[in-house]
Amino acid sequence: MLRALLATAVLGLPPLLTAPLAEAAPITELSTSPQQVLAAASTLLKAVQIGDAQAVYDALAPSVQQGTSPERVQARLGERGAIRSTRITHLHSGVDDSTVEAVLVDENGSHPLTMVLDGGGKLLAWEWHGEESSLERSAIGFVEDVSAGRWLRARERMVLSLQEDLPPESMQEQWNGLQESTGPFEGVRGAVVASEGGDQQLVLVTTDFGRLTDNIFVIFDRQGRISGVDFPVVEP
Incomplete structure (x- = not known):
């Protein structure tokens, strides 16, 4: 699965890392409670506030640490x-990751922050909110x-290769199957660039459904064309 290929994360704007995706351990299903994710x-956030780089590093997912x-x-x-x-404003638990929205305050005011944590509560990606990039x-x-049926x-x-492998009827079938598990699509909450600048660039699109909020993984090639898509998979 494409979710097993996440190898780096954006730590702010401009990004700390812009490495291409590489092999990584599979991302497991959500194994932490909402309370553990919040903790x-x-x-x-406390480590970021006091400038404890080692604690921040320890909080990263193993694939990101690489x-x-x-x-x-x-x-x-x-x-x-x-x-x-700092303060946490919202927590959205998905199938195999969680999205945390927070606010950091400095001398220039308040700055919204989005963090995506994996099933074990480790950081996959985070981004300070500002102008959206072209990838986002x-x-x-x-x-x-896709949600509007504009196939x-x-x-x-x-x-072209993805278009050949994924005809419109297959896209519709996958999207409808996803909503059977997650509830109907309600809207896009935002997006986080997790990797950019290489042959594989990754954007996590945080999406609200009727029963949960989760991230859709969209993979781009170097030219900014979509080369892969991975929807959350809910085990029966």
Whole structure:
């Protein structure tokens, strides 16, 4: 599954890492309770606030750790300046990951932050909110096209090989099957770039369904064309 290929995460804007995807251990189903996810997110935010690079590094998913080091994390934290306070505003538990929305306050005001934690409560990706990148806009547009049944428009965003492997009827079947498990599509909450600049670029699109909020993984090639899509899989 494409969810097993996540190898790096964006730690702020500009990103700390821009490495291509590589092999990684499979992401397991959600094994932590909402309380444990909140505790893990709170610990991470505290580490960011006090500038504890080792604690931030320890909170990263193993696949993300492969692409960075405590020293690089420390350098990135130093670029952000002093953080006065943090607070968590929302938690959305998905099938195999959780999305945490938070706010960090510094001398320039409040800054919304989105974090995606894996099934074990480790950080897969985070991003400070600002202007959407072209990859984010394209990924969100793709999900919105699929949700509205605009199959031809959605397919125009794909590389030719994916269009050949995934005809419109298959796309519709997969999307309808997803909603049988998650409840009906309600809207896109946002997107996080988890890897960019390589042959495989990854965007996580946080999506609200009737029964849960989860992330749809959209893979882009170097030219910004969609080369793969991975929907959450709910085990029967």
